[in-house]
Amino acid sequence: MKYLVYVFRNIRRNPVRTLLTVASISICLFLMMLLLSYLTINTEVAHSLSDYNxxxxxxxxxxxxxxxxxxxxxxxxxxxxxxxxxxxxxxxxxxxxxxxxxxxxxxxxxxxxxxxxxxxxxxxxxxxxxxxxxxxxxxxxxxxxxxxxxxxxxxxxxxxxxxxxxxxxxxxxxxxxxxxxxxxxxxxxxxxxxxxxxxxxxxxxxxxxxxxxxxxxxxxxxxxxxxxxxDAAAMPGLIKKIDDSFRNSSTPTKTQTEEAFAQMFSEMIGDLQTLIVAVGMAVVVSLICVCGVAMAMSMRERTTEVAVLKAIGFGRGLVLALVLVEAVIVSTLGGVVGALGTKLLFDQFDLGSLVPGFLPFFYVPWTTALFGLGLAVLIGFVSGVLPAWLAAQTSVIQGLRKVV
Amino acid sequence: MIPIKYNIRNLRRRWVTTTLTIIGTGLVVASSCILFGMVEGLQQSLRVSGDPNDLMVLRKGSTNETSSYFDLSKVVELATIPGIARDEKGRPLCAGELVNIPVCERANGSRANLIIRGMDPISPALRPNFKIIEGRTIEPGKGECLVAKPISGRFKGTRLGETLKCGERESYRVVGVFTAGGGAAESEVWVDRNDLARNTQRTGFVSDVQLRAASAADRDAIQKTIQTGTQFNLLAMKESDYYADQQITGMVLLVIGSVIAVLLSIGAMFAAANTMFAAVKSRTREIGTLRALGFSRFDVLLCFLGESILLCSLGGLLGWLATLPMSALTFGTNDFNSFAEKTIQFRFGPLVFAVAFAMTMAMGVFGGLFPAIRAIRLDVIKALREV
Amino acid sequence: MGQEPAIALRGVCKEYRREQIKIPVLTDLKLTVDEGEFLALMGPSGSGKTTLLNLLAGLDRPTTGEVVVHGQDLAQMSEGQIARWRSRNVGFIFQLYNLIPVLTAFENVEMPLLLTSLSKRQRRENVRTALRVVGLEGREDHFPRQLSGGQEQRVAIARAIVTDPYLLVADEPTGDLDRQSAEEILELMEQLHREFQKTIVMVTHDPIAARRASRLLKLDKGKLVGDVIQAQEVAS
Incomplete structure (x- = not known):
């Protein structure tokens, strides 16, 4: 905890860079929240229907x-x-x-x-x-x-x-x-x-x-x-009884729970779901690169400083941890703005009124928002690994020589 | 002007950040290109579906085949209208078809509506390049079906020799697999119209009629006859217009694709700006030197803007090319018009290129502009002293 | 304490490789420094001054030979051990101060203490003491860019002494300062040597600075070419 002052100062050191990184993450997460919410809402709503028998x-x-x-x-x-x-x-x-x-x-x-x-x-x-x-x-x-x-x-x-x-x-x-x-x-x-x-x-x-x-x-x-x-217990029997009684009529029926019925509708989007997930993953990898670049650039500018810290006695592990924590904090900031911000936005603003007929309602479920936040943390961590490792490897002698 | 070689060398020198930025922007461009490739594929499929002289006859008030129905007897009457084209055997190109969209199971277990089309023997002649590529055509009354190639294998029981079951009563043995020039029929299963009518209690009805006029003038005359006379009182649309109206799914994909492209471009713009700001910062002394050597502010601006565009172009090119192998893929999704499964062949065409290009330029120019402006506002003397 | 020398180098060789070619920097160096000595290291560029300093401070390892500082053979320690050892035993003073620009004077000085188990209060006390020794009371909350070069170097010295290290190493501590500030810094180092009996090793190009030391070593082409115990000149 005592190192946090240093970490936070570093985050504020190049405000333009931090801002751009945070903005980049939040914009991309905003998109992810839009796409993923659409998928989760379908499942979540279908699931909530099971209470009504x-x-x-x-x-x-x-x-x-x-x-x-x-x-x-x-x-x-x-x-x-x-x-x-x-x-x-x-x-x-x-x-x-x-x-x-x-x-x-x-x-x-x-x-x-x-x-x-x-x-x-x-x-x-x-x-x-x-x-x-x-x-x-x-x-x-x-x-x-x-x-x-x-x-x-x-x-x-x-x-x-x-x-x-x-x-x-x-x-x-x-x-x-x-x-x-x-x-x-x-x-x-x-x-x-x-x-x-x-x-x-x-x-x-x-x-x-x-x-x-x-x-x-x-x-x-x-x-x-x-x-x-x-009650719910009566439902399976009832389904069978109804479909049996119409089986030999001119119009056989298919009876299912409202949940299964809703699920059927959300299954229809087919490969679009796979595509959305694929786009989501591409965005995550892209963000890892983007954040990794930002962090790597920061660390390169701080080569001497890292060398000094190491000379003073900061061990590899500590240097590694400091960089990782910094990367995670920056991307988490992006996650807070991007994921939680999107949730707040759509709690206030009804997207459904923009596209009538397609979205009867739209919101960002908590699970999705938290998932987004979790992704941001993960992105920060993964993107920080390489720069952190490079920083930890910094040779004190090389790093100090750079200035002379 | 500062030679571009200078930029290339610089990109190579900081190759780690260059590579990561290229991957980052490349993925962003690829993500958007995929959606637009689908939009283009869909547009292509609708474009080839409608022959300019084809008419689609529906019940008045309905907007698509699935909500249309009228008496079979009208089909016979329609076929007698003068001006309808004929095939080599002299049969009028006028097909009454019946459409049903039962819920079927995909091979992966999820469910979707599948278009089962009860065909007229003349129906294939009304589709572009209709070809049976495997097996044979159906024999009427035997519960057989033809499956479009993109559908074959996508749904349970749709491979040659298998039996497609939908609902309690319908089951059709697959005797052939067809292609239809990439048109709308490639999302369908074709069965004998009478088989379908019997199975769905709709004997004596058709959903729509497709017919081909001998010429454009004939087409307009036929359209007038069908729509205005008391004899038919049906809706006759140019097939191309009909398909143009079926663009909702395309619109949905277009909207999703645009949202993705715009948001990701902005995100990538910030990333590019980040890289370029760092480039300017680490080259402050160099910029001072260039200025001292006599290069103008404008030269420096062009230099950094050019480097940004070059960097993003590499990413854009990579992202664009990364979607090339997708041409082999077929996507299936819900058609928002008919609520039935629509297969879409990814198309690596001009739209995809346009999107990749536009995104690249947006990222390169806007990402590079502010760093470049920072570069030209540097004080030469101070810049030279910078370590 | 006092029995063994503060620093003992035996048969130290150091060579760097640059594209297959071995470049010897130090050859068969032998050196003993007693506790409380203030050593000045002089020599032309490339004579191996900084390399020697790095070896003493545990930043680098000799190719062959032994470097024993405060009874510890540095060559025997692992990277992690040596880092911990440095944090307790060595204070660094650099030519360009190398303060962390985003931290205040206080926070810069506190940095090495973060590696110890001291409580926040103890840390604060130690930092205050160190800043008082270097004469910067009241400047705790200034950032490096708000300080003059001489003041920055004082902060750096405070950072070097805050852990009360056994050995202080300084690489051209006055190289970037004007005469006046340089004098003050040398004064301060002398004071540390006099009042706190610190063992100090200072690399310098400046003969005036070198005269402040109690012993002057001259290096050339990786060899010791001069070793003079000098009477310290008292500042006028």
């Missing part, structure tokens, strides 16, 4: 294939599914109804959206019991249930598009021929790691429209079925 049934031929609406009732009749009353005791009206809902992708465009948004046809009587983490005030829930053309949107969507309760929210379909003339009846509030940019509307509104105007083409499709089980 929710299952999702989709067509065994992929989620673009329809699931008949009749299946919703079949699922609801099964043992082990929670009721609305059990999940939301304040909801007296639908107390005995099973917590099962269709969840059907609409993919409509609002005004001049370039990307279709996330809109889902659901059962307004059950959905907020299934999605317990999505909070909707009771009066808004009632207004939504009472209006067949009503919808509920997420708070971030409301903020992005400057929408409030009572505003019209017309959507042009891309998957369906039927356009939705929705009115906002509620704005839900979900935790930060949930999609706060969805729009939920009455499934029946779309279906009736398709039946009325398009001879029922594409009607009767529940999309997927979301439901909530009484």
């Amino acid at each position: 929710r299952l999702i049934t989709m067509s065994s031929q992929g989620f673009t294939q329809p699931v008949p609406i009749a299946n919703v009732a079949t699922v609801a009749a099964m043992e082990g599914i929670a009721t609305v009353g059990e999940l939301t005791p304040e909801d007296k009206e639908h107390r005995d109804k099973k917590a099962v809902s269709p969840f059907s992708w609409y993919g409509g465009r609002y005004k001049d959206d370039s990307m279709p948004g996330s809109q889902f046809g659901i059962d307004p009587e059950t959905i907020f019991a299934i999605m317990v983490e999505m909070k909707l005030p009771p009066d808004q829930l009632k207004a939504f249930r009472d209006d067949k053309t009503g919808c509920v949107i997420g708070k971030k969507l409301a903020k992005d598009k400057n929408l409030k309760i009572g505003d019209p929210y017309p959507l042009k379909g891309t998957v369906y021929e039927f356009n939705l003339d929705l009115t906002i009846r509620g704005i839900y509030d979900a935790p930060e790691n949930r999609d706060n940019r969805m729009c939920l509307y009455h499934w029946a509104y779309l279906d009736e429209g398709l039946k009325r105007d398009f001879q029922g083409r594409a009607a009767g499709n529940a999309g997927t079925i979301y439901f909530k089980c009484k």
